[in-house]
Amino acid sequence: MPNMDPKKNPMPVQEPEVRAHNFSEVALGYSEQTAYDEANRCLNCRNMPCVSGCPVNVRIPAFIEKIRERDLEGAYEVIHRTSSLPAVCGRVCPQETQCESKCVRGIKGEPVGIGRLERFVADRHNETCTAEPVKPEPNGHRVAVVGSGPSGLTCAGDLAKKGYSVTVFEALHRAGGVLVYGIPEFRLPKAIVAKEVETLKKLGVDVQTNVIIGKTLTVDELFEQGYEAVFIGSGAGLPNFMNIPGESLKGVYSANEFLTRSNLMKAYLDDPHTPIMKGGRVAVVGGGNVAMDAARTALRLGAEHVYIVYRRSMEELPARREEVEHAMEEGIDFRLLNNPVEILGYNNPEDPRDPKNGFVTGMRCIRMELGEPDERGRRRPVEIPGSEFELSLDVVIMAIGTSPNPLIKSTTSGLEVNRKGGIIVNEDGLTSREGVFAGGDAVTGAATVISAMGAGKTAARAIDEYLSSKEE
Numbered sequence: 001m002p003n004m005d006p007k008k009n010p011m012p013v014q015e016p017e018v019r020a021h022n023f024s025e026v027a028l029g030y031s032e033q034t035a036y037d038e039a040n041r042c043l044n045c046r047n048m049p050c051v052s053g054c055p056v057n058v059r060i061p062a063f064i065e066k067i068r069e070r071d072l073e074g075a076y077e078v079i080h081r082t083s084s085l086p087a088v089c090g091r092v093c094p095q096e097t098q099c100e101s102k103c104v105r106g107i108k109g110e111p112v113g114i115g116r117l118e119r120f121v122a123d124r125h126n127e128t129c130t131a132e133p134v135k136p137e138p139n140g141h142r143v144a145v146v147g148s149g150p151s152g153l154t155c156a157g158d159l160a161k162k163g164y165s166v167t168v169f170e171a172l173h174r175a176g177g178v179l180v181y182g183i184p185e186f187r188l189p190k191a192i193v194a195k196e197v198e199t200l201k202k203l204g205v206d207v208q209t210n211v212i213i214g215k216t217l218t219v220d221e222l223f224e225q226g227y228e229a230v231f232i233g234s235g236a237g238l239p240n241f242m243n244i245p246g247e248s249l250k251g252v253y254s255a256n257e258f259l260t261r262s263n264l265m266k267a268y269l270d271d272p273h274t275p276i277m278k279g280g281r282v283a284v285v286g287g288g289n290v291a292m293d294a295a296r297t298a299l300r301l302g303a304e305h306v307y308i309v310y311r312r313s314m315e316e317l318p319a320r321r322e323e324v325e326h327a328m329e330e331g332i333d334f335r336l337l338n339n340p341v342e343i344l345g346y347n348n349p350e351d352p353r354d355p356k357n358g359f360v361t362g363m364r365c366i367r368m369e370l371g372e373p374d375e376r377g378r379r380r381p382v383e384i385p386g387s388e389f390e391l392s393l394d395v396v397i398m399a400i401g402t403s404p405n406p407l408i409k410s411t412t413s414g415l416e417v418n419r420k421g422g423i424i425v426n427e428d429g430l431t432s433r434e435g436v437f438a439g440g441d442a443v444t445g446a447a448t449v450i451s452a453m454g455a456g457k458t459a460a461r462a463i464d465e466y467l468s469s470k471e472e
Contacts, residue, residue, distance in 0.1 A: 013326075133202050282298040
């Protein structure tokens with residue numbers, strides 16, 4: 001019998017005053033009974049509007065039906081047919097603007113907790129399943145994948161399931177891309193990512209770390225080594241800055257560097273090899289998910305006060321609502337409708353050897369108001385004359401977006417990019433060079449994990465068609 005409760009089952013979480021001081025996962029996951037109760041809220045709509053909101057086309061009503069039948073492994077099999085990273089997606093996908101935004105139950109109440117159910121199913125599979133994935137028969141074709149982030153892993157997984165010999169080249173020492181260097185442990189435990197990567201390896205995917213395509217090897221050399229197609233999923237790891245005075249001061253980080261040092265280089269240890277400044281007063285400039293991650297990480301590293309400085313209002317804040325709520329509960333101070341104009345630093349010209357020279361001491365901001373809508377329909381922030389003020393700070397973290405690294409473009413002939421450095425592709429992910437495909441942040445700039453996965457799926461399908469056509 002359907003559960004007609006208008007509200008979804010709440011997600012159990014650590015208490016804010018506890019979690020603000022540890023890196024353990026904030027959300028604790030559904031119990032089996034809670035998942036069963038939530039699954040019964042699904043009306044199993046015939047036209048499946050929720051599926052149209054999923055970039056990787058998970059058959060959502062079908063996997064939820066399996067939960068209702070208490071067939072949890074069957075539910076996992078339904079998800080895994082189209083998604084290579086279900087435990088990841090269940091945690092970090094913006095379901096509220098994708099699948100759940102299409103849910104019929106959301107018209108007169110809250111949508112079904114699709115993401116929470118996906119996480120539950122994937123976690124149960126990882127905890128209980130001991131069966132090895134079936135490695136398909138090789139089809140004789142070799143494909144290189146550049147980058148082991150969500151687009152690269154998805155492309156590799158889809159091709160491996162079809163019998164392709166796939167090698168993934170990762171520039172860093174650990175596979176996972178932004179999933180390991182960008183998203184903190186308290187949102188996405190690294191053991192989850194490692195498990196998903198291990199599953200792909202068991203399908204036959206070869207993952208080679210510490211290989212920088214464009215330096216260690218070029219795309220041209222990959223073809224010379226016998227790879228018949230190349231997928232570029234190298235992400236968008238080049239940080240953007242505001243180009244305001246003071247950005248070169250000690251204590252100014254890009255969010256990319258700050259999170260990489262914490263997540264991947266273990267700067268949270270007492271004696272780390274790659275340290276970052278901890279404690280004091282921290283301001284994070286930006287309003288997206290990365291800004292929330294950086295602010296909440298700074299808090300857990302011991303900051304005494306953390307600000308989010310964002311030039312628009314709460315309504316325009318691009319971060320997931322859940323992440324914003326969690327940050328507020330943990331005590332992050334939101335300074336909205338404010339914009340930095342200068343980062344201030346200590347300078348003692350009489351003694352250039354003064355060890356305090358060149359360090360951040362504060363930030364000068366100006367208050368904003370919302371004016372007319374811009375070309376994307378968002379009201380444009382406008383400075384209020386004479387409203388400048390200063391914040392006393394020790395650390396400033398810039399979280400205003402990233403761009404694709406130009407390294408691959410500069411070392412690959414015949415590869416066209418747009419004015420922002422994104423690789424230009426057609427609807428199938430094919431670049432301007434034959435046999436080279438691309439997707440994810442390397443094409444779009446910084447976007448969501450699930451959209452990158454969707455691009456990886458599209459490219460895998462196109463690579464399969466491309467190489468199959470060469471056999472005819």
